[in-house]
Amino acid sequence: MFRVGIIGGGLTGLTAAYRLAKKGFPVAVFEEAGEPGGLASSIDLGAVSLERFYHHIFTSDQHLLDLCNELGLGDLLEWHEPKNAIYIENRLYPFTSPMDLLRFSPISLASRVRTGLLTLTSRYIRDYMPLESQTARDWLIKRAGKDSYHKIWEPLLVSKFDRDADLVSATWIWNKFKLRGASRAKDISREMLGYMKGGFARLIERLVEEVFRAGGAIRTSCRISGISRLGDGRLALAGCPEEEAFDRVLFTGSPQQLAALDSPLPADYRESLAALKAKGNICMILELDRSLSPYYWITVAQRDIPFVLVIEHTNLVGLEGYGSHIVYLSRYAHHQDDLFLKSDREIEAIFMDGLSKIFPGFSREWVKRTSLTRVLYAQPVITRHYSKQVPPLKTPLDGLFLASMAQIYPEDRGMNYAVRLGLEASDEIMGNL
Numbered sequence: 001m002f003r004v005g006i007i008g009g010g011l012t013g014l015t016a017a018y019r020l021a022k023k024g025f026p027v028a029v030f031e032e033a034g035e036p037g038g039l040a041s042s043i044d045l046g047a048v049s050l051e052r053f054y055h056h057i058f059t060s061d062q063h064l065l066d067l068c069n070e071l072g073l074g075d076l077l078e079w080h081e082p083k084n085a086i087y088i089e090n091r092l093y094p095f096t097s098p099m100d101l102l103r104f105s106p107i108s109l110a111s112r113v114r115t116g117l118l119t120l121t122s123r124y125i126r127d128y129m130p131l132e133s134q135t136a137r138d139w140l141i142k143r144a145g146k147d148s149y150h151k152i153w154e155p156l157l158v159s160k161f162d163r164d165a166d167l168v169s170a171t172w173i174w175n176k177f178k179l180r181g182a183s184r185a186k187d188i189s190r191e192m193l194g195y196m197k198g199g200f201a202r203l204i205e206r207l208v209e210e211v212f213r214a215g216g217a218i219r220t221s222c223r224i225s226g227i228s229r230l231g232d233g234r235l236a237l238a239g240c241p242e243e244e245a246f247d248r249v250l251f252t253g254s255p256q257q258l259a260a261l262d263s264p265l266p267a268d269y270r271e272s273l274a275a276l277k278a279k280g281n282i283c284m285i286l287e288l289d290r291s292l293s294p295y296y297w298i299t300v301a302q303r304d305i306p307f308v309l310v311i312e313h314t315n316l317v318g319l320e321g322y323g324s325h326i327v328y329l330s331r332y333a334h335h336q337d338d339l340f341l342k343s344d345r346e347i348e349a350i351f352m353d354g355l356s357k358i359f360p361g362f363s364r365e366w367v368k369r370t371s372l373t374r375v376l377y378a379q380p381v382i383t384r385h386y387s388k389q390v391p392p393l394k395t396p397l398d399g400l401f402l403a404s405m406a407q408i409y410p411e412d413r414g415m416n417y418a419v420r421l422g423l424e425a426s427d428e429i430m431g432n433l
Contacts (some may be wrong), residue, residue, distance in 0.1 A: 001026055002433050005237055005244065007224050008252030011415055012403050014207040015067065015422025016250055018428075021214035024432065028216065030240065031176020032223040036208055036254075039378065040415060042201040043285070045369055047202035047321035052373040053283050054311045054328040057194040060178060061416035063423065068196075071206045076197045080316050081190055082296040087205060087305070087358055088151065092293065096191070111148040118143045122177035128410050131170040132385050139170035155301040160332045164277055164381050170380040171410050179412070193296075195317050200415070203340035226262030227400065234398050238262075248429050250401045250421075254377035255391055258402055269396050276389060278334040278404055281378035282307075284351050285371040287324035291315065292359055306339065306354040307331040324368055329355065335376045344372045379413065380406045393428045401425055401432075 006019050008011045009031030023025045035041055042049035057064055059079070068074045086095040086104075094100040102109075118140075125131075131139065136157060140149045153173070157165040196202055208218055225239035229248060232244040240317055251258050255273035257266075291312065298310040313326040329351050335339045338366050339347065356362050371380040383389075390409050395399050408417040 002247035003028070003234075003245075005030065005235070005246035005249045006252065007237070007249065008038065009036035009218060009220065010252060011040050011204070011207075011418035012425070013038070013252040014211065015203065015419050016403065016426040017211045017216055017218070018207050018214075019423060019426040020429065021211050021216040023216075023426075024247065025430075026215065027211065028244065028246070029211065029218040030222045030224050030237065031218065033219045034221050036218060036220065037201070037204045039254075039413075040200055040204060040418075042199055042204075043239075045322060045324075047323075049199035050285065050313070050326060051200055052285070052371070053281065053375075054309075054313065054330065055195075055200055055415065056316065057415060059194070060179070061194070061414070062343070063420040068203065069420050071203070071210065073203060073206060075194065075225040077194050078197055078201060079192045079194050082193050082316050084191075084297040084299070085295040086152070087310075088155075088301040088359060090302070090357075092298065092358070094294075094295075094357055095299065101299055101338075107151055108145075111145045112310070115144045115148045119177045122174050125174060125178070128171050129387075131174055133389060134170040135166060135384060136170050137166055138170045139241040146194065152301055155303055156299065159300065160281065160379065161279060161381055162333060162337065164279075167277075167381065167383045169202045169382050169384045169386055171386065172412065175410050175412055179414075193316060196345070198321070214254075224261070226345065227264075227397070228262075229264055229397075233399075235397075246399075248399050248401065248433065250403060250425055250429060252403050252425075254404050255402065255406050256377060258395075258404075263400075264397060265400075265406055266341075266396050272389075273391060274392075277381035277383065278377045278406070279332040279379040279381060280337075280340055280374060280376045282331045282333065282340065282347060282372070282374045283327045284326040284348065284373075285373055285421070286367055287322075287344070287369045288327060288366045289324065289368055290366055291325045291394075292327060292355075292362070298358075300358070304348050305357060309359065310355070322335045332340070332379055340374065347372060347428040377405075382409065382412075386410075388423060394432070399432075401429060 003026045006017050006029045009029045017027045017029050043050050084096045085092045088106050140153045222240045224237050228236045235249045236243050236245045255276050259270040259273035296316040300308050307329045311328040311329040403421050411417045
């Protein structure tokens with residue numbers, strides 16, 4: 001039976017391993033971190049687990065929902081109605097319902113109407129190819145007006161993509177509108193978001209259990225440093241205590257990481273992978289002794305604030321099991337950005353100062369504990385004509401496959417698409433065999 005090696009134990013890698021192991025293929029997963037999960041990995045809060053990076057799901061996330069049901073976890077998914085807000089011009093404004101938008105005074109009434117129509121009609125756009133040639137900037141100005149763009153969308157694009165904000169494709173922002181619209185499919189005035197009781201660590205744990213049960217292996221704290229071709233045609237993975245050989249290998253890290261790996265991949269292919277842009281993410285978790293606001297999701301549309309999102313997780317799912325009010329502060333940046341290069345202590349101080357600007361009454365005495373995580377490749381930069389840049393699952397090196405966030409286009413990041421990609425990759429590998 002053909003052996004399959006999977007580099008990366010995130011949700012894509014684990015889903016592929018689960019599917020392949022169930023089909024009887026000997027599978028081994030290699031994860032650089034001390035635990036599997038990738039961007040869906042968690043910290044332990046005692047009665048529950050909490051993801052290092054904020055997570056929720058949408059009612060349209062069918063691939064994830066199907067997987068949870070298949071694993072017997074469907075009953076753990078709970079649905080909640082969030083309250084959202086936007087911070088702009090030094091003030092918080094409710095930003096959940098169409099009525100909130102109509103009352104949103106920082107932009108003109110005409111801009112409010114145009115913005116509402118844009119978000120409403122985006123969900124009905126099926127063919128995104130005409131959007132590929134437009135930037136998000138030009139499309140938003142054309143559809144929602146300059147007032148709306150400069151006050152709302154431009155600060156958000158800059159916070160997410162900094163120096164590359166003007167390069168982002170209209171396809172990316174359209175998909176954001178479409179996804180959020182899908183979570184309001186039954187009632188335009190209500191959005192429903194899902195979360196797994198006890199944390200999505202339960203999904204990761206169940207996948208790991210099923211891989212082991214089917215005879216697969218998962219090796220953590222194991223960084224693969226190279227891939228080479230053996231005389232018998234198999235691919236050897238170097239980096240763990242002993243070199244191992246496989247008939248097929250799936251790489252689930254970023255394209256940039258594959259390009260940097262020691263391997264016999266063609267130079268032009270490496271260059272095409274390295275040319276793809278991505279942003280890193282800094283995410284700080286605060287455990288507080290009180291709530292900051294009534295809102296779950298606060299979008300920060302002000303450049304003088306060092307983060308783009310304030311997410312009060314317990315305002316969505318409740319306090320049961322947490323023992324604290326849980327808040328995420330999130331910032332995207334290039335991994336060579338000055339902020340990204342600062343120490344955890346320095347970033348914490350900068351974030352706390354920013355939080356004090358949004359909530360003038362905030363005191364650091366409210367903070368029981370903080371946890372800061374940063375990752376190099378958290379957000380692909382979707383530029384114009386991106387469909388021509390998406391790498392195929394099969395690489396030029398026979399037997400080597402790539403499955404990364406950069407390949408789920410036109411969709412953006414999300415656990416649902418990580419699952420979908422893992423299924424697609426496993427099907428591709430089995431078809432190749």
